[in-house]
Amino acid sequence: MKHKAEKKLKVLCLHGYGYSGAYLKMRLQVWPSNVLQTMDFVFIDAPFPTHNKSFPAFSWFNSSPEDPGEYDRTFNESMALIEETMVKFGPFDGVLGFSQGAYIAAALPGMQAQGMALTKVEAIKFVVVISGGKLGGSKVPAPTLAKNAFTTLTEIPSLHCFGENDSFAKLPAIELLGSFVDPFVIFHSGGHEVPKLDEEGLKVMISFVNKIQATVSAHGLRSLL
Numbered sequence: 153m154k155h156k157a158e159k160k161l162k163v164l165c166l167h168g169y170g171y172s173g174a175y176l177k178m179r180l181q182v183w184p185s186n187v188l189q190t191m192d193f194v195f196i197d198a199p200f201p202t203h204n205k206s207f208p209a210f211s212w213f214n215s216s217p218e219d220p221g222e223y224d225r226t227f228n229e230s231m232a233l234i235e236e237t238m239v240k241f242g243p244f245d246g247v248l249g250f251s252q253g254a255y256i257a258a259a260l261p262g263m264q265a266q267g268m269a270l271t272k273v274e275a276i277k278f279v280v281v282i283s284g285g286k287l288g289g290s291k292v293p294a295p296t297l298a299k300n301a302f303t304t305l306t307e308i309p310s311l312h313c314f315g316e317n318d319s320f321a322k323l324p325a326i327e328l329l330g331s332f333v334d335p336f337v338i339f340h341s342g343g344h345e346v347p348k349l350d351e352e353g354l355k356v357m358i359s360f361v362n363k364i365q366a367t368v369s370a371h372g373l374r375s376l377l
Contacts, residue, residue, distance in 0.1 A: 160192040161245045161364060163280070164238060166253025167195070170202045170209045176250055179346040184354070190361050193248070194241055199233050200226055212252050213295065227295040230256070231269050238273045245368050246278035250346060251321065254284020255292055258328055261308055262301035269297060278309040278364045283344050285324025286331060292324070302331045309367055310335045311360045315342040336360040 167176040173195030180188065198210035213227040234256070238244050249257030258281045263269035270276065286302060288294030294301070310332045314325035321344060329335050338356050340347040349357055 161190060161361075161368065162192045162243065163194065164234070164244050164247045165193050165195045166212065166234070166247065166249040166256055167198065167210070168251025168253055168283070169211045170204060171250075172208050172210055173197050175207070176253075176346075179250070182346055182348045183357075184349060187349070187354075187357055187361070194237070194244070196233070196237050198253075199229055212256055223293075224295050224297070228297060231263075231297060234260075235270050235272055238270065243274050244276065246276055246280065246364065248280035248282070249284055250282045251284060251344065254281040254321075255287050257281055258284055258310075258331075259287045259294075259298045259301040261306045262304070262331075263298055265304075266300055268300075276308070277367050278311075279306075280311045280313070281325070281328065282313045282346055283315070283318055283321040283325065284328070285321060286328040289324055289327050291320075305333050306331055307333045309360065309363045311338065311357070312336065313338040313340065313347055315340050315345065315347065317341070317343040318345075320344050336363070 165173065165176055167173055177193065177195045198212040200211045200214060202209045202211050212230040213223060215223040247257045247260055257279045260269060261276060261279060264275060285291050287298045288302065312325060312329060312335050314321055316322070329337065336356055336359065338347060338353045340353060347353065
């Protein structure tokens with residue numbers, strides 16, 4: 153992994169519930185520098201503040217028994233922000249999400265293919281799903297915009313990272329795998345976190361990045377790894 157890229161892979165990063173873009177940026181530093189250097193990460197904050205007095209914290213969607221429409225309304229506003237960001241700072245090659253942000257990242261290819269989201273930008277070419285699952289699966293219901301996001305298999309390259317001790321996302325993450333064609337999987341021994349890459353995890357990451365580079369070769373990329 154010593155070669156320079158003519159063009160880095162541009163990736164929009166979506167943080168988890170109760171966190172921020174800055175927090176996710178910090179957590180990704182556990183990955184080796186030669187992996188991080190293959191990508192140009194863009195971090196944004198979700199539009200809805202959460203109650204956290206320790207640090208800035210946000211969410212992408214909320215639900216309330218007192219306001220049945222809150223889930224759709226907040227999800228739709230987040231989708232508008234994501235697309236606005238991609239128009240302004242793009243073009244983007246892919247999307248990475250952690251936890252709540254990973255649920256969105258996983259659904260984006262299907263939503264875009266159906267014309268329900270990201271209609272003003274190029275088709276995303278890959279997704280990275282860290283500790284996330286399927287909107288409309290066993291854990292998180294689907295908002296209206298994403299209700300058909302998984303009616304067909306998603307064929308773009310996908311990397312799925314989840315932990316043996318992740319009580320929140322392990323089962324939803326396994327459930328999600330069936331919605332993707334030939335997903336890359338990093339199954340680690342930790343919990344709800346961005347995992348460090350052990351030898352096996354690094355091999356999977358290298359294979360995934362090489363697959364992405366082949367997918368976006370028309371954009372002037374050559375092999376990095």
